[in-house]
Amino acid sequence: MSVKEIKRKALCLLLISLASNANAADQEDNDYDNGGKLLLTGGVTQLEGAAGGGLTPWAVIGGYGTDDEIGANAFYTRVNTGAYHLDDAGVMIGIYNRVELSFAQQRFNTEQVGGLLGLGDGFAFQQNVIGVKVRVAGDLVVNSDSWMPQISVGVQHKKNNQPAVLAFVGAKDDSGTDYYVTATKLFLADGLLINGTLRFTKANQIGILGFGGDKNDSYKPQLEISAAYLLNQKWAVGAEYRMKPDNLGIAREDNWFDAFVAYAPNKHVSFTVAYADLGNIVIKDNQRGVYASVQVGF
Amino acid sequence: MNNAFKYLSLVSFLLLASQAPYLQAQEAAAQQDEIPQEDEIPADEVESNEATQAPSSSDMSTTVPAYPELLPVFRQFGEEAGLVKLMDVFMDKLLADSRMRPFFENADQARVKKHLVEQFCVILGGPCKYSGRDMKSSHTALGIDRANFNALVEDLQWAMNKQGIPFRAQNKLLAKLAPMHREIETK
Numbered sequence: 001m002s003v004k005e006i007k008r009k010a011l012c013l014l015l016i017s018l019a020s021n022a023n024a025a026d027q028e029d030n031d032y033d034n035g036g037k038l039l040l041t042g043g044v045t046q047l048e049g050a051a052g053g054g055l056t057p058w059a060v061i062g063g064y065g066t067d068d069e070i071g072a073n074a075f076y077t078r079v080n081t082g083a084y085h086l087d088d089a090g091v092m093i094g095i096y097n098r099v100e101l102s103f104a105q106q107r108f109n110t111e112q113v114g115g116l117l118g119l120g121d122g123f124a125f126q127q128n129v130i131g132v133k134v135r136v137a138g139d140l141v142v143n144s145d146s147w148m149p150q151i152s153v154g155v156q157h158k159k160n161n162q163p164a165v166l167a168f169v170g171a172k173d174d175s176g177t178d179y180y181v182t183a184t185k186l187f188l189a190d191g192l193l194i195n196g197t198l199r200f201t202k203a204n205q206i207g208i209l210g211f212g213g214d215k216n217d218s219y220k221p222q223l224e225i226s227a228a229y230l231l232n233q234k235w236a237v238g239a240e241y242r243m244k245p246d247n248l249g250i251a252r253e254d255n256w257f258d259a260f261v262a263y264a265p266n267k268h269v270s271f272t273v274a275y276a277d278l279g280n281i282v283i284k285d286n287q288r289g290v291y292a293s294v295q296v297g298f
Numbered sequence: 299m300n301n302a303f304k305y306l307s308l309v310s311f312l313l314l315a316s317q318a319p320y321l322q323a324q325e326a327a328a329q330q331d332e333i334p335q336e337d338e339i340p341a342d343e344v345e346s347n348e349a350t351q352a353p354s355s356s357d358m359s360t361t362v363p364a365y366p367e368l369l370p371v372f373r374q375f376g377e378e379a380g381l382v383k384l385m386d387v388f389m390d391k392l393l394a395d396s397r398m399r400p401f402f403e404n405a406d407q408a409r410v411k412k413h414l415v416e417q418f419c420v421i422l423g424g425p426c427k428y429s430g431r432d433m434k435s436s437h438t439a440l441g442i443d444r445a446n447f448n449a450l451v452e453d454l455q456w457a458m459n460k461q462g463i464p465f466r467a468q469n470k471l472l473a474k475l476a477p478m479h480r481e482i483e484t485k
Contacts, residue, residue: 038448067444069445097444233455
């Protein structure tokens, strides 16, 4: 497809320009006016557009702005799982290290599976997510002498563009809202970051397959945990686990897992590569593959 | 089976990523040659804010907590001599940094460096005595906010990297310094 090719070429160009830009900034190492937060302490961008790990939101407010600064960034994420792929892009603004507003658009492509299900090869679900996160207590970095984490609460409102198909698979709704509370603690002396997020959601496969279902149509708390280890100022490795509800009788839904490497050469750009295990998705088991994400900050 | 696979993948990622510090070290080594070795800054060129108020000797030693368990970290910093070199690099960086220069250009830099050496030395369990003022009274007049505080941390990280101080050791020190934001920030 020509549109696909164009997109791919555009992405290549973007990556190349970012990489060269990153090198230039790296050599200078004197990037003084791009926000007061320390490198990587704004996290990266998770699937639904919030600052966090790759799969789960963290209590951090995105961007490098501190109390009197505004930071913004944009991200693109691609996940290839074998039978499917996901393109995910969005923007986020962090205001005064207090409020984070985000928008993300996910395009989940069913590739050959779409054909097998009678939807047509390459059938795609598209979902828009609007997110708000507010930091309610704590500070990630500076309270290294106490156990107090940074705590935030957030909302993610999601709208899927395939109501007819969603109704057919048994989903009760094509839109839904997730509510979460998240706590992040950086053990600075050990370079270890731990996050726990409790999400109340009805979403099937984060909303790609709609909200609620024949098996269950009520909010269920789901735990999401992340651990990241800072190798130095620019590199971090970690793993995440995200529990998910199982609302649809038509197909089992599994919890998600990933292991990631994140690299932030400077405050303008970060790259995350992960191995993700997304379990069963509709008729395909063991959906595992590569998660790659790039984030640019302004 | 499934779990085993997950953990295996995690381990392989960690192995992969463990190469990162070597890259970093090479980078740092490459940059090492580029640092301009500036002359020592004249000690008593400018009177600092600090000098205008004489420190009262009674509350001195009580203001810096010591952590004897960090003595191994003190050695990783190259003990007192290492801290002296670190502060030279650190002060040069602060003066080169447009965000930090206003706070230090008119200060008695030699005196600031001396007090920082003493302070870090005491914190890391070293055999020093801190002769400066407490954190609160020495910073109230400066109007420091979180962005300023973090900028200073960045410059300190830069200087510690330049001195080849291991990342783990850096963080052990930073974890003791970071809570001082409560005394230092006034905005």
